[in-house]
Amino acid sequence: MLLAQILTNGVLLGGLYGLMALGMALVWGVLNIVNLAHGAMIMLGGYAVYYLFAGLGVDPFLALPIATLGMFVFGYLLQRFVLNLVVRSAMLNTLLITFGLNVVITYLAQLAFSADFRTINPGYAGSNIAVFGITVPLVNFAAFAIAIVLAGAIWLLLNKMPLGRAIRATSQNLIAARLYGVNPRQLYAVTFGIGAALAGAAGGLYGTIAHLTPYIGASLTAKSFVIAIIGGLSNPFGVILGGIFVGVAESLTALYFGPTYSDVISFGLLVVVLIVRPARALRTA
Amino acid sequence: MSETLLRIEKLSAGYGPVPVLFDVDLTVGRGEIVALVGSNGAGKTTLLRAVSRVIKAEGTLEFDGADLLPLPPEAAFMRGLVQVPEGRQLFGKMTVEENLRMGAFRRKDKSGLNESFERVYELFPRLKERRRQLAGNMSGGEQQMCAMGRALMAAPKLLLIDEMSLGLAPVVVDQLLEVLTDIRSQGVTVLLVEQDVFAAFSVADRGYVMETGRVVGEGSIAELQNDPAVREAYLGA
Structure with a gap:
């Protein structure tokens, strides 16, 4: 029973992990930018929902779409006016600039939000439902469900809609996409905006089940990176599965070896995965 | 002239x-x-x-x-002014039909789109047969047809x-x-x-x-x- 409970916790947490990685995988696959500020954007989304809830009394799940939209605008402008200058340049440049962004966002967040722990704590935060004797926290379940829905939405966008088709086309063949009327700068900005919006949604959900501090970004970036590599860059559901894999692995590690080791396992997985599935074989979006 | x-x-x-x-x-x-x-x-x-x-x-x-x-x-x-580039430059991991749709990416007229599809499939029956295949998996000739079809979808x-x-x-x-x-x-x-x-x-x-x-x-x-x-x-x- 304990094992079933732990697995359930792992799967629910993993869905959220998958959502965190989804935006990173999308941006990586299309723009070839490994966004080291991705975790910082997750953090911003978390604080946006926190302030809408704690300051204005908006329910977190109503605040979530607002934060998501806000992060889309943030990401769009960031790409349009900053990152477009380095897109398609050497990986080292984009790594450096997004690393710098991560530092800037983190310390501006510390100035603005203080370093105190914050939690998004609506009245129903502790509610559970019991399914076959397994306790399912409502908030975690909602986060999982939203992650799946958003992954489905991204899948639909990429495979069934003209914008998504153009996004895939541009990642496959930039020359041809331009020949057929795609404006890459615009498209990159929209793609990065979508990535940031996904980060924002993930951050809002993260804030309802864990503590927010301005410093959570770095470890969430790293976790998203691991999951994006495990899940691949082309299929949103693959990324969610990758997240679930990591979530379950972490939960099992916490159970058998103690919670201190859960980070060891996720980055241990990174090493294993990089050996089995080299990162350069990933760009197939 | x-x-x-x-x-x-x-x-x-x-x-x-x-x-x-x-x-x-x-x-x-x-x-x-x-x-x-x-x-x-x-x-x-x-x-x-x-x-x-x-x-x-x-x-x-x-x-x-x-x-x-x-x-x-x-x-x-x-x-x-529409180009069929050297080396085809198809979207290799997209289907033939998706490639054709990309040709019409900037077109607004929905009805004209179906007409263009029909016309392209009439010119290249092969493309119609293979419309669900990935463009990158086709022969060179079929790829060239796909590239030309894609260009025609743009109503050049x-x-x-x-x-x-x-x-x-x-x-x-x-x-x-x-x-x-x-x-x-x-x-x-x-x-x-x-x-x-x-x-x-x-x-x-x-x-x-x-x-x-x-x-x-x-x-x-x-x-x-x-x-x-x-x-x-x-x-x-």
């Missing part, structure tokens, strides 16, 4: 400080198939790049009565086709050439850039010969075929 669709006068272009084209004059009339031939490195592809506004150029460049020179590539495309006024025959079996090239005549009969003008002079001359109305960045010969196909220099250099007789 009919009304001029593309007018190029004294056009010079190059890559950075390296000049490649020198004072090129070339016109394409509405409804014509014009062949642009020349050996490797003659500047044919560079000319196409200049025309489709991918690289900078100086001189006169008019399309459908409008000055193209100040426009970005997207704007030239939107005016109906002028189709710029770069090295259509490259790497294809002669029988496939013949099929594609036949389709060009059909395409022309549907009101699309074609500028065919080819190293295969035989193939290009077999369908074209007029031709231009380029060497080292200059136009060195022009005229009707009959005139060019009788030009001793052209015969010796390109037709092997």
Whole structure:
């Protein structure tokens, strides 16, 4: 029973992990930018929902779409006016600039939000439902469900809609996409905006089940990176599965070896995965 | 000659400080198939790049009565100047149908879209059979058909086709050439850039010969075929 409970916790947490990685995988696959500020954007989304809830009394799940939209605008402008200058340049440049962004966002967040722990704590935060004797926290379940829905939405966008088709086309063949009327700068900005919006949604959900501090970004970036590599860059559901894999692995590690080791396992997985599935074989979006 | 669709006068272009084209004059009339031939490195592809506004150029460049020179590539495309690039440049991990849809990415008219699909599938029945296949998994000839179909989906006024025959079996090239005549009969003008002079001359109305960045010969196909220099250099007789 304990094992079933732990697995359930792992799967629910993993869905959220998958959502965190989804935006990173999308941006990586299309723009070839490994966004080291991705975790910082997750953090911003978390604080946006926190302030809408704690300051204005908006329910977190109503605040979530607002934060998501806000992060889309943030990401769009960031790409349009900053990152477009380095897109398609050497990986080292984009790594450096997004690393710098991560530092800037983190310390501006510390100035603005203080370093105190914050939690998004609506009245129903502790509610559970019991399914076959397994306790399912409502908030975690909602986060999982939203992650799946958003992954489905991204899948639909990429495979069934003209914008998504153009996004895939541009990642496959930039020359041809331009020949057929795609404006890459615009498209990159929209793609990065979508990535940031996904980060924002993930951050809002993260804030309802864990503590927010301005410093959570770095470890969430790293976790998203691991999951994006495990899940691949082309299929949103693959990324969610990758997240679930990591979530379950972490939960099992916490159970058998103690919670201190859960980070060891996720980055241990990174090493294993990089050996089995080299990162350069990933760009197939 | 009919009304001029593309007018190029004294056009010079190059890559950075390296000049490649020198004072090129070339016109394409509405409804014509014009062949642009020349050996490797003659500047044919560079000319196409200049025309489709991918690289900078100086001189006169008019399309459908409008000055193209100040426009970005997207704007030239939107005016109906559509390229079938060398090497096909398909979206290899997308299906044939998705590739065709990408050709129509900037089109607004939904009803015209279905008509274009039908027309492309009529010209290339092979594409209809394979519409659910990934473009990257098809043979070279099928890929070239897909690239041409994709261009037609954009409802072009002028189709710029770069090295259509490259790497294809002669029988496939013949099929594609036949389709060009059909395409022309549907009101699309074609500028065919080819190293295969035989193939290009077999369908074209007029031709231009380029060497080292200059136009060195022009005229009707009959005139060019009788030009001793052209015969010796390109037709092997």
